[in-house]
Amino acid sequence: xxxxxIHQLVDHLFRHESGKLVAVLTRIxxxxxxxxxxxxxxxxxxxxxxxxxxxxxxxxxxxxLFRVARNKALNILQRQKYQRKYVSGARHDxxxxxxxxxxxxxxxxxxxxxxxQLRMIFTCCHPALxxxxxxxxxxxxxxxxSVPEIARSFLTTxxxxxxxxxxxxxxxxxxxxxxDVPAGLELDRRTGTVLETIYLLFNEGYSASEGDDIIRCDxxxxxxRLAGMMEQHPAIRDKSDVCALLALMYCNASRFxxxxxxxxxxxxxxxxxxxLWDNSFIAKGIEYLHRSTRDGHLSVxxxxxxxxxxxxxxxxxASTDWKSILMLYDNLITxxxxxxxxxxxAIALSKVDGPEMALQALEPLKEDPTxxxxxxxxxxxxxxxxxxxxxxxxxxxxxxxxxxxxxEKETDLLRRKLLSCTEKIS
Amino acid sequence: xxxxxxxxxxxxxxxxxxxxxxxxxxxxxxxxxxxxxLMKQGKLKGAQPLVREGxxxxxxxxxxxxGPFNETKEVIVGYYHIVAKDLDEAIxxxxxxxxxxxxxxxxxxxxxxxxxxxxxxxxxxxxx
Numbered sequence: 001x002x003x004x005x006i007h008q009l010v011d012h013l014f015r016h017e018s019g020k021l022v023a024v025l026t027r028i029x030x031x032x033x034x035x036x037x038x039x040x041x042x043x044x045x046x047x048x049x050x051x052x053x054x055x056x057x058x059x060x061x062x063x064x065l066f067r068v069a070r071n072k073a074l075n076i077l078q079r080q081k082y083q084r085k086y087v088s089g090a091r092h093d094x095x096x097x098x099x100x101x102x103x104x105x106x107x108x109x110x111x112x113x114x115x116x117q118l119r120m121i122f123t124c125c126h127p128a129l130x131x132x133x134x135x136x137x138x139x140x141x142x143x144x145x146s147v148p149e150i151a152r153s154f155l156t157t158x159x160x161x162x163x164x165x166x167x168x169x170x171x172x173x174x175x176x177x178x179x180d181v182p183a184g185l186e187l188d189r190r191t192g193t194v195l196e197t198i199y200l201l202f203n204e205g206y207s208a209s210e211g212d213d214i215i216r217c218d219x220x221x222x223x224x225r226l227a228g229m230m231e232q233h234p235a236i237r238d239k240s241d242v243c244a245l246l247a248l249m250y251c252n253a254s255r256f257x258x259x260x261x262x263x264x265x266x267x268x269x270x271x272x273x274x275x276l277w278d279n280s281f282i283a284k285g286i287e288y289l290h291r292s293t294r295d296g297h298l299s300v301x302x303x304x305x306x307x308x309x310x311x312x313x314x315x316x317x318a319s320t321d322w323k324s325i326l327m328l329y330d331n332l333i334t335x336x337x338x339x340x341x342x343x344x345x346a347i348a349l350s351k352v353d354g355p356e357m358a359l360q361a362l363e364p365l366k367e368d369p370t371x372x373x374x375x376x377x378x379x380x381x382x383x384x385x386x387x388x389x390x391x392x393x394x395x396x397x398x399x400x401x402x403x404x405x406x407x408e409k410e411t412d413l414l415r416r417k418l419l420s421c422t423e424k425i426s
Numbered sequence: 427x428x429x430x431x432x433x434x435x436x437x438x439x440x441x442x443x444x445x446x447x448x449x450x451x452x453x454x455x456x457x458x459x460x461x462x463x464l465m466k467q468g469k470l471k472g473a474q475p476l477v478r479e480g481x482x483x484x485x486x487x488x489x490x491x492x493g494p495f496n497e498t499k500e501v502i503v504g505y506y507h508i509v510a511k512d513l514d515e516a517i518x519x520x521x522x523x524x525x526x527x528x529x530x531x532x533x534x535x536x537x538x539x540x541x542x543x544x545x546x547x548x549x550x551x552x553x554x
Contacts, residue, residue: 014447046443053457054473146446
C-alpha cells in the first residue's frame with residue numbers, strides 16, 4: 001500500500017475549494033438557488049472525505065472535487081429540468097441540451113471560476129443587503145465558513161447567524177439582485193461598498209476580544225484574500241483603492257500577534273512587543289502602499305495605511321516619526337472629518353506639540369455624541385492630563401472612561417490608573 | 427505471533443455531512459497521521475472505503491430480492507485490515523480511529539481473521 005500523503009493539503013484547502021465551487025454552482029443553478037449550490041458542495045466534500053480518509057489525498061484534490069460537484073450538478077439539472085424554472089438562457093441550455101456535459105465543463109475553467117468568485121463578491125456585498133448580512137454571507141459562501149464558525153467569530157448565536165443568512169438570501173431573490181460584476185460608473189460605486197465590507201470583516205477579526213483567536217486571525221486572512229481577488233481581476237481597472245485597502249490590512253495584520261495581551265486587552269503601540277510583528281506582512285503592506293499612490297489620488301484607506309506603516313517602520317516606540325504621522329492625520333481629516341480620526345490625531349499632536357495643545361484640540365469634541373460615550377475619548381484625555389501632572393482632572397476623566405468601558409480587563413486597568421491618580425492628589 | 431484483524435467501520439451514511447470545511451480538513455489530516463503511524467509500525471495491510479452506492483441481495487435462487495440501503499441506517503463505510511499481536515491490541519488500534527473524534531455515531535467491529543483451520547491444517551488463501 002502506498003504511503004498516503006498530506007503535503008497536497010494546503011491550509012484551508014477545503015474552505016477555499018468550497019468557496020470556488022459555491023460560486024460556480026450558483027452561476028449554474030442561478031442566484032436564487034445559493035442553498036442548492038451549498039448543499040451540492042457540502043455533499044461533494046463529504047464524498048471526498050469518505051474516500052480520502054482511507055486512501056490519502058489524490059494528486060489534484062481540487063480537480064477531484066470539481067469533477068464530483070460537476071457530476072452532481074449535471075444529475076440535478078437533468079432530474080429537475082421540468083420542475084425548476086431556470087431564468088437565464090444559459091441555464092435553459094444546460095438542462096435541455098444533450099451537449100450539456102461539455103457546456104457544463106466550460107463553467108469549471110480557471111478563468112470562469114475567478115469570474116464567478118468576483119460575481120459572488122459583488123452579489124454578497126450588494127448595497128441592498130445590511131452590512132451584517134453582507135459579511136455573514138461572504139464568509140459562508142466565499143470563504144467556506146460554517147454557521148457555528150461564523151457565530152463564533154461574531155460572538156453571537158448560531159440561530160442569529162442562520163436568520164441573518166436566510167434573510168440575506170431571501171432579499172437577493174426578492175430584489176432580483178443579479179449574479180454579475182457591474183460595469184462602468186456603477187462598478188466604481190459598488191467596488192467602494194465591497195471594500196467597506198471587506199474592511200469590516202477584517203476589523204471584526206482584528207478587534208480585541210476574549211473569544212477564539214484562531215478564528216479571528218482567519219477572518220483577517222480571509223479579508224486579505226478577498227481583496228487580493230479584487231486586485232488580481234482584470235474587470236477592476238482602477239486598483240488604487242483596492243491596493244490601499246490591502247496595504248492597510250497587511251500593515252495592521254503584521255501586528256496581529258502583538259496587538260493584545262493574554263486577557264484580550266488591546267495594547268497600545270508603546271506597549272507592543274515589536275519582535276512579534278510579521279516582517280513579511282509589513283513588506284507586503286508597504287509594497288501595496290506604493291502601488292496605491294501611483295495615480296496621485298488620496299483615499300482614506302491609503303492615509304490610514306501610511307500611518308500604520310509609519311508605526312511599522314519605527315524600530316522602537318521612541319523613534320516613531322510623529323511629525324509625519326500628524327501630517328498624515330491632517331490630510332485624513334480633510335477627507336474624513338470623523339470624531340474618531342480627530343481623537344487619534346490628538347495623540348499624534350500631543351507627541352509633536354505637547355499634551356496641552358492636544359487637550360485644546362479635544363475640547364470642542366466633548367459634546368460629540370459618538371465620543372461622549374466612548375471610553376477611549378476619556379482615557380486618552382486622562383493620559384494627557386497625567387502628563388501635565390493634573391491628577392484631579394485625570395481622575396475625573398478616568399471615572400467617565402470606567403463608566404463606558406465594556407471589556408472587563410480594560411476596566412480593571414482604568415481602575416488601577418484611577419487609584420494611582422487619587423494617591424497623587426492626596 | 428502476529429494475527430490479522432478486520433476493523434469494520436460502521437457509521438451513519440451521512441455522519442460527516444455536518445462537518446464544516448475546516449473540520450473536514452482536520453479530520454482528513456488526523457486520518458493520514460493515523461494511517462501513517464500504523465504503516466510505520468508495519469501494522470496496516472490495507473484500508474479501503476466502501477462507496478455509498480450498492481445493493482443488498484436477499485432471498486434464494488428463483489426468488490432473489492435486491493434493494494438499496496435505507497439511507498438513514500447505519501452501514502459499513504470502510505474497513506482496515508491490520509496486524510496485531512492479540513485482540514486487545516487490535517481494539518486499542520480501533521479506539522485510536524479519528525472517526526470516533528469527529529462523529530458521535532461510529533462503531534467499529536473488531537474481528538480476528540481466521541488464518542489456519544486448527545483441526546485440518548487447511549490454510550485459507552490470502553489477499554494480494
